[in-house]
Structure formats: C-alpha cells, structure tokens
Amino acid sequence: MALIWQYRFDLLVGLWWTLKLSMMSASLALVLSMFFGIARYSRNPAIRISASVYIEFFRGTSALAQLFWLFYVLPYMGVDLTPTQCAVLGLGLCFGAYGAEVVRACIEAVPKGQLDAAAALNFSWFQTMRIVVLPEALIMMMPLFTNLLIELIKATSLVSLITIPDLTFQAKAVITKSYSSGSVLLTTLAIYLVISLITSTVMKRIETSLSRGRIAEGVK
Amino acid sequence: MTEMITFENVCKSFGKTVILNDFNFRVMRGEKVAIIGPSGSGKSTLLRIIMALQDIDHGKVSIDGKPLWEVNHGRHLVKPTRRHLRDMRSLVGMVFQNFNLFPNLTALGNVAAAPRHVLGLSKKESEARAAALLAQVGLSEKLSNYPSTLSGGQQQRVAIARAMALEPKVMLFDEATSALDPELVGEVLGVMRDLASARDLTVLVVTHQMGVARAIADRVCFMEGGCVVEEGGPEALLSQPKNERTRAFLRAVHLA
Amino acid sequence: MEIFSWDFALEVLPALLRGAVVTFSATIGGFLASLAVGAILCGLYRSSSRPIALIGKSLIEILRSTPLLIQVYFLFFVLPEVGLVLQPVTTGIIALGLYHGAYVAEAYRAGFDSVPRGQWDAVESLRFSRYAALRYLILPQAIIPLIPALGNTFITMLKDTPILAAITVPEMMFEANDAGSQSFRYVEPITMAAIGYLIMSAVAAGFIHLLRNHLGRFR
Numbered sequence: 001m002a003l004i005w006q007y008r009f010d011l012l013v014g015l016w017w018t019l020k021l022s023m024m025s026a027s028l029a030l031v032l033s034m035f036f037g038i039a040r041y042s043r044n045p046a047i048r049i050s051a052s053v054y055i056e057f058f059r060g061t062s063a064l065a066q067l068f069w070l071f072y073v074l075p076y077m078g079v080d081l082t083p084t085q086c087a088v089l090g091l092g093l094c095f096g097a098y099g100a101e102v103v104r105a106c107i108e109a110v111p112k113g114q115l116d117a118a119a120a121l122n123f124s125w126f127q128t129m130r131i132v133v134l135p136e137a138l139i140m141m142m143p144l145f146t147n148l149l150i151e152l153i154k155a156t157s158l159v160s161l162i163t164i165p166d167l168t169f170q171a172k173a174v175i176t177k178s179y180s181s182g183s184v185l186l187t188t189l190a191i192y193l194v195i196s197l198i199t200s201t202v203m204k205r206i207e208t209s210l211s212r213g214r215i216a217e218g219v220k
Numbered sequence: 221m222t223e224m225i226t227f228e229n230v231c232k233s234f235g236k237t238v239i240l241n242d243f244n245f246r247v248m249r250g251e252k253v254a255i256i257g258p259s260g261s262g263k264s265t266l267l268r269i270i271m272a273l274q275d276i277d278h279g280k281v282s283i284d285g286k287p288l289w290e291v292n293h294g295r296h297l298v299k300p301t302r303r304h305l306r307d308m309r310s311l312v313g314m315v316f317q318n319f320n321l322f323p324n325l326t327a328l329g330n331v332a333a334a335p336r337h338v339l340g341l342s343k344k345e346s347e348a349r350a351a352a353l354l355a356q357v358g359l360s361e362k363l364s365n366y367p368s369t370l371s372g373g374q375q376q377r378v379a380i381a382r383a384m385a386l387e388p389k390v391m392l393f394d395e396a397t398s399a400l401d402p403e404l405v406g407e408v409l410g411v412m413r414d415l416a417s418a419r420d421l422t423v424l425v426v427t428h429q430m431g432v433a434r435a436i437a438d439r440v441c442f443m444e445g446g447c448v449v450e451e452g453g454p455e456a457l458l459s460q461p462k463n464e465r466t467r468a469f470l471r472a473v474h475l476a
Numbered sequence: 477m478e479i480f481s482w483d484f485a486l487e488v489l490p491a492l493l494r495g496a497v498v499t500f501s502a503t504i505g506g507f508l509a510s511l512a513v514g515a516i517l518c519g520l521y522r523s524s525s526r527p528i529a530l531i532g533k534s535l536i537e538i539l540r541s542t543p544l545l546i547q548v549y550f551l552f553f554v555l556p557e558v559g560l561v562l563q564p565v566t567t568g569i570i571a572l573g574l575y576h577g578a579y580v581a582e583a584y585r586a587g588f589d590s591v592p593r594g595q596w597d598a599v600e601s602l603r604f605s606r607y608a609a610l611r612y613l614i615l616p617q618a619i620i621p622l623i624p625a626l627g628n629t630f631i632t633m634l635k636d637t638p639i640l641a642a643i644t645v646p647e648m649m650f651e652a653n654d655a656g657s658q659s660f661r662y663v664e665p666i667t668m669a670a671i672g673y674l675i676m677s678a679v680a681a682g683f684i685h686l687l688r689n690h691l692g693r694f695r
Contacts, residue, residue: 060677062635065649065670072662077479150541157543161642168545181553189542189550196541271601309603320598324616334602337612386602 004187007174014170015191021084021166022153025091029152030145032096037103043125051100058097064158066090071162087159095152102144106137139211146203150196157192167191223285224249224390224422225270230279230289232265232446239265241446243279249389252416252423254437254454256430258469261443263426267392270424271314272305283311284389313383317395319375321367321382327354327374328363331382338386353381357411373404377411384415390422391415397432409435430458430473442466485664488655492668495651500676502568502647503634509573510629514580521581522588532581539578545639547571552643568640575636576629583625587618620691627684631677638673648672 004011039051058066067090074081081089110133118128160169171188175181227245231238239262247253255263268274269281272288281289288308290298300308321330331350335341341349354363357377367375376396383391393412397405409432416423416436425436433440434454441451442463450463461467520532539547548571555562562570591614599609638649646654652665 057674060674061670062638062649062673064638064641065635065666065673068638068649068653068666069670072656073666076661076663154541154543157545158639160545168543168549171546172549175553181549182557185546185550185553188546189538192542192546193538197537268597271597273597273600306603306605309601312601314597314601316594316597318594320592320594322595322598322613322617324613333612334604337608338603338605382602 001183003178003180003183007178007184010170010174011167011187011191014165014167017164017166017170018153018156018168018195021087021091021156021159021164022149024088025095025156026149026152028088028092029095029099029148032092033099033103036096036100037107038129040100040104041107041129055097055100055104058094059101063091063094063155064161066094067158067162083159083162083164086162087156087164091152091155091159095148095155098148098151099145102141102148103137106140106144107133109140110136142203142207142210146200146207149203150199153195153199154192222249223247224251224283225424226280226282227266228280228282230269230281231277232262232269232274233277238446240269240276243446243448245441245448247422247424249284249422250420251439252425252437254425254427254433254440255443256427256433256440256469257443257449259428262446263443264394266443267314267394267424267426270390271312271392272300272309283308310386311388312390312392313386313388314392314394315376315379315383315396317399319367319372319379319399321375321379323367326364326366327359327370327378330367330378331385334382335385349385350381353384354378356384356414357381358407371404372400373407376400376408380408380411380415389420390424393423393425393427395426395428397427397429405429405432412436428473430470434458442469444469480663480667481661484659484661485668488652488665488668491651491655492648492665492672495646495648495669496672496676498565498645499634499637499647499672502565502572502637502640502645503630505569506572506576506633506637507630509569510576510580510633511626513573513577514584517577517581518584521585536578536581539575544571544575544636545642547575548639548643564640564643564645567643568637568645571640572633572636576633579629579632580626583622583629584618586625587622588614590621591617620688623684623688623691627681627688630684631680634677634680635673638669 036051036054039047040055042048042051067086070081070086070090071083074086114132114136115128118132123131156166157168159166160172163169165173167188171184174184178184223246225245225247227240227243230240230243230245232240232243243262243266245266255266257263265274269276269289270283276289276291278291279289280287280291286308287298288305289300292298322333325333328347328350331353332343332346335346335349336343339346351360351363354360357380359374359377359381362370362374362378365374367378370378380396396412397408400408412423412425412432413435415421423436425432427433437454439451440454440457441448442457442461442465443449444465450457450461450466457466458470461470517532517536520528521536523529523532548568551567551571551574552564555567595614595617596609599613604613637645637647640647641650641653644650648669652669655665656662
C-alpha cells in the first residue's frame, strides 16, 4: 500500500486521462450513433446504404486496429493528428457504430401499430420519428447504452498503446519504475471496477427517472 | 371401490392469497370428475398438487392410498424425497393448457422420450409404443412432424399420447381445450372421451367449458374461494344448480 | 513515394498470414476456455448456496467491469510471481477465456431462462431425472438462443486478440507492427491487418449464421 501511496500522483493523472477520454469519445459516439442509427431509416437509399457501410465497417474491424491505423497510417497520408485526437476519433467512430446498431434495433422494436397510428394521423417522417418513435425507442436504448458506455470506458485502456498516459499506461509506467506489479495492477483493476460501478449506478438512476410513470407500479 | 385421490384438510396459499382453504376432496378409482369454477378458484393448483408440481401448507394428500404430501402436527411438511415424488408421479399423467410439447423433438420423439429415458425401454420398443399411442389419437400420419408444424388440436393430442405413454392410473387435464380455436376443440375432446371410456382410468378435468364437463364427467364439482361449493351429476349441477353462487357462475359463463 | 506500395504489401504478407494463424488459434483456444469458464461461473451463480452464488456474481462483475488489457497484464506479470511461467500465448488464451467467460455465463443464464416454465412442468410430470431432462430436453432448447450470443462472443474475441500483442503474442497486429517498425512503413501492414480482422470476422459471422439455420430447423 505504501508503494501505491508513493505513486499516487502518477495513477491520478492516469485516472484523469481515462475519465477525460471516456467523456469525449462517449460524446462523439453518442452523436454518431444517433445520426447513423436514424439514417438507417432514411427514405433516401444513398444515406441508408452509407450508414450501413459505416456501421458494418467499424463493427467488423478491431478497435485497436482502428486506433493503430489512425495513429500510424494517417500521418503518411498527410493527416497528422495528435494522439488524443486519434484516441477520441478512433473510440468515437468504433462505439458510434455499435451505438448506431443499438439505435437501429430499438427503433425497429417500436410496435408497427404505432407507425400505422402515426400515418393515420398524417404525421410527416420527422414528426413520426420525433413524436412517436424516438421517445419510445429512447427508453429501450438506455440500458443498452449503459452497457456500451462501460465497454467504452474499458476500451479507453487501449489508448495506452498509442502513448496516451491513461490509467493503464500509468500503471505500466509505475510497474517499470517500481519493479512491482501485483499491487499496482490490483489497484488499477479496483479503480476500473469502481468507475464501472459508479457509471452503471448513475445510468440506472437516469433510466428510472426517464421511464417514471410509464411502468405501472404495483400493477401486474 | 377404492379411493384414488384423497385431500384431507388441505390448505395452500401463495403469499396472502388463499388458494385452498381446509379443502376436503375424494375421487374414487375409475371416476371421471370435472372441476369448474371462476379463474383463481384453485382448480389448477389442485391438479398441480396431485402431479407433485406444488406442495401444500397444511393437511394431507394421498394417491391410491399412499401419502404424497403430509404436514404433521408440528406443521412441518414431511419433505418427500425426489425419489418418492418420482414414484408417486408414476401413478399420474398430466395434460397442460399450453401443451408444453418439447419443440426440439418430433411428435414421435415427444411420446417416446419418457418410455426411453425414464422407463429405460430400448429405442425400438419406445418408438413402437409411441407409434401405437399416436395411432390411437389419430396422428399416424404426423409421426415425424415437429410441434411447430402441427395445429393446436394436433399438438394437444400428441401431449395426451405423451402423458399416456407412462401408463398412469390417473389422468389430469388442466384446461386442455382452453387454448384451442373453437373448431379444434372437438378433435381433442373426442380423444379425451375415448380415454375416459376406459373403466379403470381415473380422470380429473379442470375446465371452464361446460361442454367439456358434460362430455367427460360423471361428477361435476363447482369450486370457488378454495372450497367445493356444490357437486353432483353433470345434468343436475349444470342444469339445475341449487347453490346461488353456482347459478351466478353458470349465468356468467353462458353469457360469455 | 506512392502511398500504398503493392510490392511491399506482398513482402509483408507471409508474416501477416503467420500472425493470422496465431490470431485464429488464440481465438479458438480462448473461445473454448470461455465456454468452460462460463459454465463454472454460471454454475456458481445459480448455486442454491447463498455465499457461493455471491462469489459467482462478484467474479462475473469484476471480470466484466475491468478492461481486458489490464486483466492480460495482470496474468502476464502476476502468474510468474506465483511460480506459474507460461508462454505468452497461453497467458493470452487464459485471459480471453476469463474475460469472455463472464459474458458467456450471462448467455448461458439467458439461454436457460428462455426455456419456458411449462417445459419443466412437463419434464417433471413425465418423471425425467435431472440429468435426462437436461441432456435430452432442456439443453437442446437452451442452445438455440445461445448460438447468436456465443457467435458474438467469438467475433468480439477475434477482434480482441490484437490486445495480446501487448504481451508479445506474435498475432497479426504484432506482426504488422513489427514489420512497420523494421521498415518505417506502417501504411501497408497495418491497413492489411485491419482488413484481415474484417475478413476473419465476416467469415466467422457467415459460419455462425449457417450453424444457426442448421440447428434451428425445428423452429
């Protein structure tokens, strides 16, 4: 424990980077997943198809391969991104694709009768989405987005491999400095565990407050 | 005549809901009994207790003179061993409202499964037995069909054959025709009636369809609030009920 | 200099293919391990003994809430300290098995829960023993909804194998990086490796689809 205390600042810097990167890439992923998830339902085939290509491509390749590609290959094409930009872009694109798939599945799960009802009321495509489909789909999305967010937080550990000093990177650095791995790694595991638990608790809260009044309590 | 099923002072509740309240009930060997009553009156629980799918809180239940569930004076259920329950279950067969066929087996496989894996017959023997039973319920053509390709009536006939494959002395039908479209009720009822014609077989039918009670039973019991309110021959009870609650129930059923 | 040199691509191809074989074997090994780990965790979780169930639940939670990379490092650094010196690839397979085993345990649970209550009633009323019921009736049903979930695990694992490069397992991404650092040309090897994962996961997805159609024929 003394060892951990000695290197506490290294680990705190790592924690800060992990949280910062999680926030930034989660925001990008959220925007992308909403956009491409809904685009899958566009009436314009070109938009529909490009959304599918994006989703399938980024779900099909490995997140780490994407990060490496942005980090190592892009500079040769004349695009020089900072490691942080690579990280946010890579994780955002990858999890945006997973998120878009969630959005698509939840839109699909809205009962068809509601679409008929919207058509009967002469709603436009945008009105149908905004008034009927999305509010319903959003509630179904929440638990799935929570899972994805936790996956994303875990995936931020990959950025340690493209030289960003996140928690994982710092943990490895401390191991190199201190020649002791067990306690450092256990502490790191515990920190990630706490982050995940806090995230899922907070998201559960948001979930319940969103669906308040919709699930009849005490009624079977 | 000997008693086949005996309930003595049986109580059963789920949480605060009382299902059976100091319930006494007897069925003689070879008797065909129909139990009618509003939903939640404990009819299905009664059958599940006999099939040993459900225990009791108080009292005693015997089948063929042997105790199945017994709660002694200390109000502790004498916990029967799994072995005992399996032995007792060999006397009883059950047909469910939703068929509960095994979707991964053909009609033949469904009926042959228990003879094969429970009685330990050879594959050939168990399939021969299954084929004979399926012929009896008029499904010789459908031996290799999976349940999902059979109509509801056909599925329920397979389920009846499956329950008969272990040669029970008591057959329980839990709303066996309730999940069927009206035009399919006849074929299943026909099979049930054929079975009921066997002298030795004791039959217990829970139903909310009075036609089923009329066709099968020689005694009808009206259950409500965890007790038998009135019982009698099918004609007497269904046409001239004496009890006011029975009359109210039958009026409601006829209106529906 | 052209951006993508086909000559150089051809030159690094053998190394990448060697890496692909390691990737594939590690995935298969990790997958089999995760099936076993999942069964153990699911067994613990469903135990009728409270403390054991709690242990199962906590293990699943820990494995699922922490990054695979950290778990990989943990095994890589800590196992030798307790006297267990393994090949990096073996360590990697164990790590994949543990990490994904927690997800597989969830899948098993969902598969069991997907078998309707009525099936258990039928099984009991027909006097099946526990074993015979599981073996002949319940498992064959529970396995169908499992296939997409397990297929997903397999594909996710395939895409997770580059993480093993961090502990020097010579899989595809390791080879690509290696080729890149020797020649200072990263474009070809990394692009090809990325496409390699895409192809492998597409092939796996197709295979899983076929398997599902084949096993799900009675539905």
